[in-house]
Amino acid sequence: MLLQVENLRMHLHLRRGVLQAVDGINLHVAEGETLGLVGESGSGKTLTGLSLLRLLPKGSGRIESGSIRLDGQELTTLPEAELARDIRGRRIAMIMQDPMTSLNPVFSIGDQVGGPLRNHDIARGTALRSAVVDVLKRVRIPSPEDRLGDYPHQFSGGQRQRIVAAMAIGCTPRLLVADEPTTALDVTIQVQIIALLRQIQHDQGVGIILITHDLGVAASLCRRIAVMYAGQIVETGPVRAIYRSPSHPYTQALLAAIPRLHSKRTRLAAIPGQPPSLIDPPSGCRFAARCPMRMDQCAAPPPTVDLGDGHSAACWKLAN
């Protein structure tokens, strides 16, 4: 298995208390596979992604327990210097939501795309230049050799996201964490970035974790998804199984809330309320307070129930 995460807990130690941002996550990604990590804001999907790279909020973030193994190598205990040298940006790369926050406005594109290749000692001099041109070609920047000296603002939004992707794949990582890579883009550009990610996966056999709140985007790229709610994975399985028969009440509510093109004028099923605070969250099911199927049992932590075919959900209703 390319990536195996077991019982990962990452908490934020804040002045007002301990925020259980990532609380007992299990997931795995095979070579060349795309796993969708879906959920709403604050569900912990981005912090899960950042935890894999140990990019934790300074001063407050701490991995409490659990294991992250990349090609069998344990990352949670790896010294920071080794992690920075061999893993971060090298074997695991990340694409962020807003390309303008990943690109430095005062450095040329050639400099920035070449940065990771230089830092990881992959290429220098003329070899570096041709490696940069090559990777920009792979993400379909037209005539890259003429544009190495251009700055981020001279590119369109879609092109900037391609350049960020080029920075990420330059060192041929094993795993790519893409955090809302299409969210800041218009739909017609979004389509192009989805096609690009599919091409990267196909050409390089890289494993991808796609973090998104958009189930449509997840459906078009992933074979498997994991649904997060309040710091935990509540349901995971093949995309088709989850869309056809969502089993966790939260997944059901999430799917019902998506505006559809052909369900017009039937009311969206709005679930009341909001997710709980993750400082002292309920000790039982974290969705219980909003759940239409709540029972007495839900005050205790729900078991993860195997539904077959790699599909599972954490809910008391399914255990009975």
Add this chain to the structure above:
Amino acid sequence: MAGAEPLLSVSGLGVFFGGGPDEVQATKDIDFAVYPGERVGIVGESGCGKTVTGLALLGLLPPATTRIVGSAMFEGQNLIGLSRDRLRRVRGRKISMIFQEPMSALDPVFTIGQQIGETIRTHFGASKAQARERAIDALASVGIPSPARVHDSYPHQLSGGMRQRAMIAIALVCEPRLLIADEPTTALDVTIQAQIIDLLLDLSTRNGTALLFITHDLGVIAETCTRMLTMYAGQVVEDAMVDDALVRPLHPYTSGLLRSLPRLSERGTVLPSIAGRVPTLRDMPTGCRFAERCAHRQVGCDQAQSIARIDATHRVRCHRHADFVLPGALTEREAAA
């Protein structure tokens, strides 16, 4: 809607920015009508002019750097060129607007109650006590669980969904005839978005408020609106009933936009993408603005395109519309299901 008088009738609306020799035209020849109680969506990608159109109607564009041509008739008066004083009497009272980011519309140094009360006192001359009572009612009507507490809270003390509700309450407290909603749910999570959409539909059905819904999200349009205007590069390229547009779009851009939507039901299908990009304002073609990216381009597309009426409810800005059948987001069969 035949027979009824439109509530809002926009014609030849165009917005210019910059002034002098550097002036650019952001929108051109915008024509459309909204009937009482009707829910109309404006869709298009960033920069197509949908927000500018909404802001122009309410006189919210900076006057020093903006020139507006055309007219927007609302209850017998032309909103374009209306004096500031007269516009203030319309704005917030007859027409309200809600925005994508509630924090940019709410004033951080006043409580929600003070902000909502100001609207009530400006337009109705109510006493402080009456205003408070009415404000709390308005907050309750948008589904805020403890309205009295929220009334006395500052914006930063509320969650995103609650702030959006508070802004909607302010917009609706005077029971406007028309609500312009500019991406009101874009910054929200889907479960909260569903709550806000329910609320807007409910208020529009109950009070007969017409809705002009500006969004890039076609799913939201399909759920909320009966008619949709598609904008491209500063122009309306298609005006159709939503059901019609989703299944039988007549403009190649509408078709391309609809087909680029990722669908929950299909995995691994390659979504068709539209090549190229939107022309810039300084470099706008004189002919069809979409021609350069259009797979159906032909002789004649370099001529300026007027918007043609196909039937009572469908208009399109493409001289070739009769030459082809374009795919939409749904097939006839899916739409019937």
